[in-house]
Amino acid sequence: MKTLLLIAHGSRRAASNDEVRQLTQRLNVINPLGFSGVETAFLELAQPSIPEGLAACVAKGASEIVVFPYFLAAGTHVVNDIPEAIQAFQATHPQIKVSLTPHLGDSDLLPQAILQVASAA
């Protein structure tokens, strides 16, 4: 059972965090092929934290977790913080397979997304 865990930065603004939670809900409605579900976690400033998000995947039966950094730039959070959190989790959960995808900013679809929004202006 494979779960997608979307990790966002987290914000002091509740509305920003809710935007991310709504996106996760939209992903769950799409019900992506190969994934039993999609969960959210926040690096800081919001709940669930990354360890809590990983634990929630396990509690729901995940044997495999694909971590997706919902970040536009490959800053310290993407390069260091998220991999370290995964490593710490793996040390206590060696039976769970965890993989880390490239961050959103790396997606080939971003230019299309931008131009779609810009063309509608």
Added chain:
Amino acid sequence: MKTLLLIAHGSRRAASNDEVRQLTQRLNVINPLGFSGVETAFLELAQPSIPEGLAACVAKGASEIVVFPYFLAAGTHVVNDIPEAIQAFQATHPQIKVSLTPHLGDSDLLPQAILQVASAA
């Protein structure tokens, strides 16, 4: 002549800012229909600033500028800072038509972009 101005947050990490500049280059290579070119500006921590970016569009002949907030969440930057910067620009450049698009996090293509990255994992 209509120019697309992509506004990113800006980072202390030069590599993050370069990621945004490369994205702008990719957009210019795509050469989007209806736009004579794509420019970048940064809200803070990197150059060009928003006023500099708007001025660069004008210097290159833009009579119309479409501002695209390259942000995932509608925080204070998207809701207040960018509109205020546009307003200040409009006060001194009433002959230029400036419009503001929704931010990237609002794009309908984001779920697809996320699932494309996640499925490749």
